[in-house]
Amino acid sequence: MFAFLPSLLSWKLSSGARQTRVFACIAPVPSYPGLAQRRPDSLSFAPRQQSPVRDCGLLSGYFAMTIDKSLLLLLIAGLGGCAVITRHTLDQQYGPAEPQRFDVPQAPTRGLSYRADVQPILERRCVVCHACYDAPCQLKLGAWEGVARGASDELVYDGGRLQEAAPSRLFVDAGKASEWRTQGFSPVLNERAQVPAANLAASVIYRALQLKHSHPLPETAVLPPTFDFSLDRAQQCPRIEEYDSFAAANPLWGMPFGLPAVSDGEFAILRTWLEQGAPFEGLPPLPAAVERQVAEWERFFNGDSRKERLVSRYIYEHLFIAHLYFDSDPQRHFFRLVRSRTPPGQPIDPIASRRPYDDPGGDRFHYRLEREKESIVDKTHMPYALGEKRLARWRKLFLQPAYPVGELPPYSLAAGANPFATFRDLPVRARYQFMLDEAEFTIMGFIKAPVCRGQVALNVIEDHFWVFFLANDGSGQAADEFLEQESRFLELPTAQGSDAGIIGPWREYAKKEERYLQDKSAYLGALSGQRGRPGMSWIWDGDGNNPNAALTVFRHFDSASVVKGLVGDVPKTGWVIGYPLLERIHYLLVAGFDVYGNVGHQLLSRLYMDFMRMEGEFNLLGFLPLAQRRAVRDDWYRGATDDVKEHVYGSLARFDVETGITFRGGDARREFFGLLQQRLARVADRRYELAGLGDAALQADLELLAAVRGPALSRMPELVILRIEEGVRAPRYVTLLRNTGHSSVSSLLREGRELLPEENTLTVARGFVGAYPNAIYRVQRSQIRELARAIGQLASADDYRALADRFAVRRSDPAFWQYSDELQATHLQLAPVTAGLLDYNRLENR
Structure with a gap:
């Protein structure tokens, strides 16, 4: 016989309404049946599988009724007997928490394997959001030790942090779960008595999974605004003793957040694993x-x-x-x-x-x-x-x-901020060749390292550009002597450490950069007198076999990608990188960047990266006809101040030697990119080119899609994975990359004013580009032209809603995980060495 105790599950008071909807629950003690599917305006109590957890806020029967608001407070006052889980009740039932409980994993004893049974589910359903520095609540579920560590409400990415934060890197800054407890991490596994009832009742993971199972997503295409998917949304990191209140206030926020629940079979495996105390057999x-x-x-x-x-x-x-x-x-x-x-x-x-x-x-x-x-x-x-x-x-x-x-x-900080002085004894040519050999990896560092997360961190680069490298011909003793002489001006702002100031240091580094540009201009003039005018031989050709010689960078607003090959149409701009620039980019944004640093450290790194972009563009301008260089520069920096332009090409960065390349006339920038394509044709990676599809008709349709231009693309997601279906054959995948037009990328905080929608373009790449898809579309092979027309005609939010209704696999799609599994498997199959699980933190909801 159960003694039923009612409690208020959630309520909403509307200031303008006389009546309100109240959802209450009926909680059995000591066991409870699961919630039935919600049916408003009726009493509903449908038992499900019995569970030892006692929780009237989450997993019980409930009723809904309409009442007069004047009676609401009386009702609330009378609900004092509900048994909710608190630290006190947990301690009473299962004893106090023992932080050392998961310092050492327990080996499986009843046939369930973490690696074979549990880890694949966590990877497919949880790690796709809970990995790396941007894992919500720092809950990293890609390793058992991350599960044991638990969660923290401290932000890793905090652009307004006034003082450096203590690092919290898994496997680095603490080793045992109990050590993480002293650093503010709360458990998501039960650390009390190891009995099945406690292992579920005191597990945040179980409660989150059960909450979603009991409260599935609403049956609507677009999830309501109560779901916040913004990059900088407020974190919700409830501890186990807070979970009743959290769930009562947010009944739809079970895990996976904003996505369909795990299947019954997956849920059963995870439940059994948790019930057994989350065992782990270790790595083989x-x-x-x-x-x-x-x-x-x-x-x-x-x-x-x-x-x-x-x-x-x-x-x-x-x-x-x-x-x-x-x-x-x-x-x-x-x-x-x-x-x-x-x-x-x-x-x-x-x-x-x-x-x-x-x-x-x-x-x-x-x-x-x-x-x-x-x-x-x-x-x-x-x-x-x-x-x-x-x-x-x-x-x-x-x-x-x-x-x-x-x-x-x-x-020391000073040594790391000036690698040219630190490693002066190592041959410059050896250092440069070391970086060139794997140039994609080197550039990828500032794409995939912690620095590049968020719009402010990335608005220093254009949405689409190509990257080339100066040939490593050694340039003789003069080049080494010049670099050693200039090393004092090449010190990076990372010398200020993680608690950096801004104004004073910035002026100092700006002056050093100006001096370096002036000395470099004089050096290049002298070098041209010795080597001749700049020509195609100055560009590294990959030694005839290295595909790292040609790279493409895409920015996706708050994330970015770099790939081998010259992908897409001829871009607006490009970089030509030599050793001093390549080394500084690495030590600025990878070796010297501290994601836990204060706002001064982060801002100095971002501002100095402006100089790096300008130098790469200056190097490219030096290959164009002298008469066109300023015009191209002005096109890249429309609306920028004269001071900014002079840093790119002008009084500060001068190179008045005529190019050694013979141009036909007209648009020298586009012609130069064409010449580079020819020079690097032998080595350029072609895996992303549509010609590799081996289907001329499909290629033509996708090229029609790639031809879409202009303001309509402003309503498109930054990065879309397009699944193409055709009969019984396996689906094929391409990536749609929106390249947003900018008048300039020289302003830190005014990007919205620099947008040029009429210059938006779309790149269609074969396979997968990018780690953070914003949307997944599925289209029949015969519908690609229809999709192209629909994208080209986007003029309103309603237009996009209609497009998504036809083609998008939304977060709320009941078949979402089926499409996700096929997509992830294909991605790993196409690139078994370089691919990893794609991340769903940036999936849209519209």
Whole structure:
């Protein structure tokens, strides 16, 4: 016999209404039946599977009625007997929490495997939002240790932070769950008595999953405004003792948030796993062949000579964010290069430092290959192959040449902010070639490293541009001497650390940049007198076999992508990058950027990146006819101040030597891009070109779609994955990339005023580009032209709503996870080394 106790589940008081709707619940004690499907205006009580959890706010029967508002307060006052879960009731029923409970995982005992049964569900349904720095509530579900760590309401991305924050990197800044508790993380697993009832009742994960199961998404195409999907939405990170109140106020906010519930079968597996105490069997042992390679590479990285130690430091400071793997390993185990207090052969004891060039403490540490424990997600995945050829290449570049290495440089902010001084003993040509060999990886650092998140961080670049590199011809002793002479002006603002000021430091670095531009202009003039006028031979051709020579960057408003190849139509602008610029970009936005830094540190990094963009564009302008350079510059910087333009090309950045390239006349910028396409045709990656579809008719239809231009595209999402269906054959995928037109990207806070909708373009790329799809469309092969017409005619929100009604796989689609699984599987199949799970945090709702 149950004693039913009513409680108020949720209510809404409308100031202008006499009556209001009240939802109440009927909670059984000590067990409860699940909620029935809601049917307003009727008493509903339909038992489901019994559960030991006692929760009248979430998982019970309920009723709905219309009452007079004058009676509402009396009703609320009379509902004092509801049993809700609080810290006190949990402690009473299951004992106090033990933070050490998940310091060491419990091995499975009843046939359920975390790796085989649980992890695949977490990856497909949870990791697609809960990974990396932008995981909601810092709840990282890509590793068991992340689940054990739990959640925090402290923001990692905080553009207004006045003081640096304490880092909270999983596997780095704390090791055990109990250590994370001292840093403010709250558990999402039960840390009380290990009995099945407690393992569900005291688990935030279970409660969130059950909340969604009991309160599915409303049956509407567009979810109501109560669902906030904005990038900087307020975090909701309830602790277990707060979960009743949270759920009562937000009954539709179960997990997965704003997406359909997991299936009954998936829910049953997760429930069983949680009921058993969230066991984890650990990672499988590495194959013996992989262990041998780890040992071989650790010997290389830990050489004793000063030359070897300096080379290893240089490599580490460039690869510390890489997912390293062995090219002979068919299973592709990934590793990270870390600094450890312990030598090879002993368990790794990582040194937790904000930056790779921070003082490690002590006279000697060791470079180690630490196994990657988290799921591979596309937004942070930066694979880098190690093997015999790589080892031989590095020995040839750095170790075989005879050059002296004096006293090893110190570890300090100043040393990291000026790599030209820190690594002056290493040959410049070797350093540049090291970066060129994997130039996509190098550029990807400022795309996938923590700096590039959010509109303010990314509005320093155009939406679509091509990247090329100056040839590494060495340029003789004069180039090395010039770089050493100018190194004092090339110090980066990362020298200010994570608690940086803004105004004073900014003026200092702006003056240094101006001096460097003036000296560089004089140097280029002298160099041209020695080498001749700039021509196509000045552009790196990938040594005839390296596809890293031609790259494309796309910005998607608050995220970005870089890919090999010259993708899309000829862009408005492009960069030509040489060694000093490439090195500074890396140390500014990757090695030297601290995502936990204050607003001054973040703003200085963003402002200085303006100089980096301008320098890359200046280098490109130097190949155009002298008479057209200023006109092209003015087109790139319409509306910008004269001072800004002079930094790009003018009194500060001068190069008055005529180009050595013969142009036919007309638009030299477009012609130069065409010449670059010809020069790099042998090496340019073509995986994203529509010609690779092998279907001329389909290619023609998609090219018609790519021809859409103008204001209509302003209503399109930034990045759309288009699923093309045709009969029984497997669906094909292309990516639609909206390139927003800008008069300039020189303003930090006025991007809205710089938009030029009439210059919007659309790129259609074969396969997948980008880690954060904003929308997923599905279209029949015969409907592509209809989709193109619909996009070209977008003029209002209603127009887009009609388009999405026909073609979009919305968040609310009951079949969403089916389409998601097929999409993710195809993505990983097409690029098994470079692809990771796509992220759904930016999926639209319209």
